[in-house]
Amino acid sequence: MAADAAGDVHKVPFDGTEMDERCTEGMMKCDSEAPLSPGSMEPAIRCRDVCRSYGKLKVLNNLNLTVPQGHIYGLLGPSGCGKTTLLKCIVGTLKISRGHIRVLGKPPAFPGHGVPGKMVGYMPQDLALYDEFTISDTLWFFGRIHGLSSKDTQARIEFLIDFLNLPQRTSLVRNLSTGHERGPPQGVIAEAQAACTNVSGGQRRRVSLSAALLQNPQLLILDEPTVGVDPILRAKIWQHLVEIVKGGQVSVIITTHYIEEARQANVVGLMRNGSLLAEAPPDVVMKQHCAATLECAFLQLCESSDLILSKSSSSPDGCQKEGSQSSESCRDESQPILSLGSGLDTEEPKFTADWRVRVRHVLPRWRNIAALMIKTMVRMKRMPGFLCFQFLLPAIQISLMCLCIGGDPKGIPVAVVNNETSESSLSRSLLSFLDNSSMHQVALSHSEAFAGIRDGEYWGVLGFGKNFSSYLMKRMLQSSVSLEIVEGGSVHVWQDFTNLQIALMLQKKLQEAFKALVKNKLGSMSYLVSLPIKFEEPIYGSNSTDFSTFVTPGAILSITFYLAVGLTALSFVLERKEGLLDRCWVAGVSSLETMFAHLFSQLFVISVQIILLLLFTLLVFKIPNEGSLFLVILLIVLQGVAGISFGLVISAALDDEQSANQAALGIFYPNLIISGILWPVECIPYPLRYISLVLPQTYASEALRCIMYRGWGLSHMMVWRGFAVTLGWNTFFLILATVILKLRT
Numbered sequence: 001m002a003a004d005a006a007g008d009v010h011k012v013p014f015d016g017t018e019m020d021e022r023c024t025e026g027m028m029k030c031d032s033e034a035p036l037s038p039g040s041m042e043p044a045i046r047c048r049d050v051c052r053s054y055g056k057l058k059v060l061n062n063l064n065l066t067v068p069q070g071h072i073y074g075l076l077g078p079s080g081c082g083k084t085t086l087l088k089c090i091v092g093t094l095k096i097s098r099g100h101i102r103v104l105g106k107p108p109a110f111p112g113h114g115v116p117g118k119m120v121g122y123m124p125q126d127l128a129l130y131d132e133f134t135i136s137d138t139l140w141f142f143g144r145i146h147g148l149s150s151k152d153t154q155a156r157i158e159f160l161i162d163f164l165n166l167p168q169r170t171s172l173v174r175n176l177s178t179g180h181e182r183g184p185p186q187g188v189i190a191e192a193q194a195a196c197t198n199v200s201g202g203q204r205r206r207v208s209l210s211a212a213l214l215q216n217p218q219l220l221i222l223d224e225p226t227v228g229v230d231p232i233l234r235a236k237i238w239q240h241l242v243e244i245v246k247g248g249q250v251s252v253i254i255t256t257h258y259i260e261e262a263r264q265a266n267v268v269g270l271m272r273n274g275s276l277l278a279e280a281p282p283d284v285v286m287k288q289h290c291a292a293t294l295e296c297a298f299l300q301l302c303e304s305s306d307l308i309l310s311k312s313s314s315s316p317d318g319c320q321k322e323g324s325q326s327s328e329s330c331r332d333e334s335q336p337i338l339s340l341g342s343g344l345d346t347e348e349p350k351f352t353a354d355w356r357v358r359v360r361h362v363l364p365r366w367r368n369i370a371a372l373m374i375k376t377m378v379r380m381k382r383m384p385g386f387l388c389f390q391f392l393l394p395a396i397q398i399s400l401m402c403l404c405i406g407g408d409p410k411g412i413p414v415a416v417v418n419n420e421t422s423e424s425s426l427s428r429s430l431l432s433f434l435d436n437s438s439m440h441q442v443a444l445s446h447s448e449a450f451a452g453i454r455d456g457e458y459w460g461v462l463g464f465g466k467n468f469s470s471y472l473m474k475r476m477l478q479s480s481v482s483l484e485i486v487e488g489g490s491v492h493v494w495q496d497f498t499n500l501q502i503a504l505m506l507q508k509k510l511q512e513a514f515k516a517l518v519k520n521k522l523g524s525m526s527y528l529v530s531l532p533i534k535f536e537e538p539i540y541g542s543n544s545t546d547f548s549t550f551v552t553p554g555a556i557l558s559i560t561f562y563l564a565v566g567l568t569a570l571s572f573v574l575e576r577k578e579g580l581l582d583r584c585w586v587a588g589v590s591s592l593e594t595m596f597a598h599l600f601s602q603l604f605v606i607s608v609q610i611i612l613l614l615l616f617t618l619l620v621f622k623i624p625n626e627g628s629l630f631l632v633i634l635l636i637v638l639q640g641v642a643g644i645s646f647g648l649v650i651s652a653a654l655d656d657e658q659s660a661n662q663a664a665l666g667i668f669y670p671n672l673i674i675s676g677i678l679w680p681v682e683c684i685p686y687p688l689r690y691i692s693l694v695l696p697q698t699y700a701s702e703a704l705r706c707i708m709y710r711g712w713g714l715s716h717m718m719v720w721r722g723f724a725v726t727l728g729w730n731t732f733f734l735i736l737a738t739v740i741l742k743l744r745t
């Protein structure tokens, strides 16, 4: 309430008469065609009782502001008073908590309205440029979004490069100077020096400004366009703004830290603590406060506002006033408050849009999707090393997996205690049939062998009694033998079972060696010593199947999924942080279009990845595929899309890289473990298994195994179920990401 009161008291009168006066006084070049009575037509921007908070921090406080058509409006105020927040509310990237905003006749983002879109040129404070772009790429990108023809874009680029004194169009944005973002040379001497030495800092800022000017918009919203720009160029920019508003068709709202340069504006709004203290032509503000400069007038306004608030008196000092009158005596308090947009209390009209317009508003436009896809491709092209790495990464990962997982251990040291001495003994024959690439046999005495295994030198001890050969022959050939013969005719094995894979391998190799020995000694009679269980040829797969056969399909899917997550999880996070997401949105790009563009461009990347991945898996590592290659590719691509969509959800929901990385990594292991990729789902206890079954990769891995190893098609439930679950997750992730992005933009 107090702030309102303060705002009301200091709003100074402004009408056509005063504007005429300004023109004759020559304070600025004033166009005779410019509408002189702003209250008589729909203003370019009209804010009424606008409130906006960040949590508990109230930034905009019942703010009223009117930017007349065809005028330059200088929005001035100390750092943190809410200027940028107000501009974001005007362009629609921030929602207001209360009040009304009309931009070019309608609320921002109203269906069918050109704001956001081509009608508005927005230069955000944080520049919002793609570092990997050249100046030319940047302008072509915005040209495509605004639907400019190649000829028009080319012509505008020529003009803007020349007008804004930009470096070569092929210069990369990341190599351009940022200039002194805050605290540029102030004062006549510093400015003159800067001009003499031709300081042309702020090249990025100028590129950002050129992007806002590109399509000749009806409304320009410029957040500190002249910071870090040399004084000559600053004057040129202001001159250009004055020129473009001359026809009365273009309006400009501009914030600046150089309060004095705002004297060239038609109207200034002096903002403090989230509301306007005054809104009038600069000379009127100065005159009313008998101040020689706009800065002094602003200082007095602030002090008066504080006075009213605190109801205490203090006199401003340090600021020279015109004549000897005090500001209080000079200002005519009887004057009515300024109402640039007359009718502060007029009721807001209800805006409605035809359903066709609404549908068109929601439907994605191919033009924008294409522009965003070209943008992503250009950025990729500028990072060829990174792109090659991206392409090769899945192939490298699957190669490592095939090389390192599932194979037999090699060179495992095993102690052999052989009490048989004869060269022709069966123990020696048996040992000769052992796979010597897997096991390294070390002949030792009984005590040495046991000391070694206890010290961790050996993974097992193989013991043969001194009558092993004769007892074994008796065991094999006689139908009834004593326990002593059975014991003496057995290989005694002591194992270190702390590594299950090595322990099982040792057992398997011994059994294989024994089978080979029997076959060698008994030939066709070997069936006499076989187990009473006979394993026939497998229906699917082969007897030589190892662990990697089980893991590979799941690994292919999870590699594709997580690399896709990695590709997209940071995309919005970084773009949002740099203001690029907002800038594109103000240029007219919708959340859905952003989503599709990311999806399609990353699809290209994962397609190359999948081709390389399959080449390595099927041709180099000879993993069998009994089924349709088309189904295999389709399922992998769909899993890639699920990864992209999930990455988009993360990047839409989270604000910083660390959180996004944590989310992507945090989900990696739990998903890998309970999706049945490393170990069968059947081992997972209930109720965790129910969770496992609904995860994106559980049924999909099973489906891929069925296609690759059983040769099944879509008619099998286990196959189509994998596709159905993947498609379900894709749809869910995409909708979720679009909704989050829409809510947060």
Ligand SMILES: Nc1ncnc2c1ncn2[C@@H]1O[C@H](COP(=O)(O)OP(=O)(O)OP(=O)(O)O)[C@@H](O)[C@H]1O
Residues within 6 Å of the ligand: 054, 057, 059, 077, 078, 079, 080, 081, 082, 083, 084, 085, 086, 125
């Ligand atoms: N996203 C945000 N979350 C929380 N607080 C914010 C956010 N953005 C801005 N603020 C706070 O809102 C206030 C107004 O910020 P704003 O950027 O609008 O001010 P400004 O007048 O544009 O300042 P400057 O000229 O320095 O940019 C500041 O106190 C700022 O810290």
